[in-house]
Amino acid sequence: MRFVRHGEIGQERPGLIGPEGELRDLSGVIDDLGGEVLGALPQVAAAELPRVEGTPRLGVPIAGIGKLVAIGLNYSDHAAETGMPVPKEPILFMKATSCIVGPDDPVVLPRGHSKVDWEIELGIVIGRAASYVTEEDALNHIAGFTIVNDVSERAFQLERGGQWTKGKSCDTFGPIGPWLVTPDEIADPQDLAMSLKVNGEVMQSGTTRTMVFDCAKIVSYVSQLMSLQPGDVIATGTPPGVGMGKTPQRWLNPGDVMELEIAGLGRQRQEVLAPR
Missing domain, CATH: 3.90.850.10 (Fumarylacetoacetase-like, C-terminal domain)
Known part of the structure; x- marks a missing residue:
């Protein structure tokens, strides 16, 4: 899967890229893409997630990078x-x-x-x-x-x-x-x-x-x-x-x-x- 974080700086939300290249929002499934979540990334069908319209900014795809x-x-x-x-x-x-x-x-x-x-x-x-x-x-x-x-x-x-x-x-x-x-x-x-x-x-x-x-x-x-x-x-x-x-x-x-x-x-x- 291809995970992303989308939104303005400091306000990014987790998401994923669907099979047709569309952006889907994951914030109803996880709070963010960081920490222990990365060891058990959600397995969810893109079609079940809300579609994000437009072309929002893509942020760093990992939250809270320690090193x-x-x-x-x-x-x-x-x-x-x-x-x-x-x-x-x-x-x-x-x-x-x-x-x-x-x-x-x-x-x-x-x-x-x-x-x-x-x-x-x-x-x-x-x-x-x-x-x-x-x-x-x-x-x-x-x-x-x-x-x-x-x-x-x-x-x-x-x-x-x-x-x-x-x-x-x-x-x-x-x-x-x-x-x-x-x-x-x-x-x-x-x-x-x-x-x-x-x-x-x-x-x-x-x-x-x-x-x-x-x-x-x-x-x-x-x-x-x-x-x-x-x-x-x-x-x-x-x-x-x-x-x-x-x-x-x-x-x-x-x-x-x-x-x-x-x-x-x-x-x-x-x-x-x-x-x-």
């Missing part, structure tokens, strides 16, 4: 374009949850920016608490998958004394959505086509087949270092085509538009705005 964990250099072809070695273990960093916005909300450039970049990523949504889980059991802890745009300010990330989190956590740097797609809808999370355009030009075109560490390995590995709770999200890395890897390098500017798509997981669209 946004990210994996760096997790695509062999992306590591090659950056000139960095393929990691022997997953590289972990955190994005502040204050950076999270809806899939089509604007991305606002931070003050002092000079090198803002894009990164399309497969997002794992945790449905059941995970601590020291094995790779064999790891997928049983996943509620579903989504799209994450790991927007990054490379100068903040790489030129200001270390710690990638500095360049990853600016407000609006974490668009998530549009849908939370349950695992039964995804035949193989390690075989998903991904693409990202800027102003209509394809920048990233890849596949999750080139991930260094697959979804099971990532969930198991992270769970050895910290407990994962329902609603936590893991951004699993990006394929090649980021601005930092281009010659000449290319960065986002006010007025640019990013469009992201992962097969089976929907699309995102963000306009880039000047600093506030």
Whole structure:
């Protein structure tokens, strides 16, 4: 199933996408799509739910995200374009949850920016608490998958004394959505086509087949270092085509538009705005 949250910021309601692409309201079944609900998502026929008319804003499809964990250099072809070695273990960093916005909300450039970049990523949504889980059991802890745009300010990330989190956590740097797609809808999370355009030009075109560490390995590995709770999200890395890897390098500017798509997981669209 494809779950969503719809409505204005701070007033989102749970919903799902029906078989004809229509939006249905779930607020009469559950209060929201977060926490323990993610471990037992409702099984309900879309036709039994009220239809939502018009085209309301889609928000982050998971309520109350506790942690946004990210994996760096997790695509062999992306590591090659950056000139960095393929990691022997997953590289972990955190994005502040204050950076999270809806899939089509604007991305606002931070003050002092000079090198803002894009990164399309497969997002794992945790449905059941995970601590020291094995790779064999790891997928049983996943509620579903989504799209994450790991927007990054490379100068903040790489030129200001270390710690990638500095360049990853600016407000609006974490668009998530549009849908939370349950695992039964995804035949193989390690075989998903991904693409990202800027102003209509394809920048990233890849596949999750080139991930260094697959979804099971990532969930198991992270769970050895910290407990994962329902609603936590893991951004699993990006394929090649980021601005930092281009010659000449290319960065986002006010007025640019990013469009992201992962097969089976929907699309995102963000306009880039000047600093506030």
